[in-house]
Amino acid sequence: KAGVTQTPRYLIKTRGQQVTLSCSPISGHRSVSWYQQTPGQGLQFLFEYFSETQRNKGNFPGRFSGRQFSNSRSEMNVSTLELGDSALYLCASSSIPGKETQYFGPGTRLLVL
């Protein structure tokens, strides 16, 4: 079974631009969560989707948004990029939210210049 895939793996943007990151979960998994990891703040929860519905959202500004499609693939979007948005963005999937192990993707490393 293929693991969680994320695209792109690396991305360089400039301040003010927007970016869309994609996550394809393990086949059969309907829960997708997104996390941001920075050297200063560590890992932080962004949001979680299950069956195309956002179940939970972390403490991030409205510039961070996401969605999930009917095939469980998920995208997250960051608008009006700031330097502080430079981070590793990880997604993870599970079959049932909170009840089972999450499987993490390799991450997308975003650099904002």
Added chain:
Amino acid sequence: KNEVEQSPQNLTAQEGEFITINCSYSVGISALHWLQQHPGGGIVSLFMLSSGKKKHGRLIATINIQEKHSSLHITASHPRDSAVYICAVRLGDTGNQFYFGTGTSLTVIP
């Protein structure tokens, strides 16, 4: 204030040593996870605990709900165990909304 505290932050051990990483949390939780992150970023979920103890190979994880404390033990450590170990807690029925510790960076020297 971080709801999840890990210790130590950094740990260097000789191959074969027994290693303990600690995690304390200040809120009521429904589950605790131990994660392993290798250089390059890839994260693997090692354990999900809500009570008691779990063992997988050389890894053992325990949790004491009353004391709000969990430990991850590595027996007969090996250089391939070198990684960052992260404790994550889930509050109530919040799906996969986790609060994370800052991680323990482990280096095992041959």
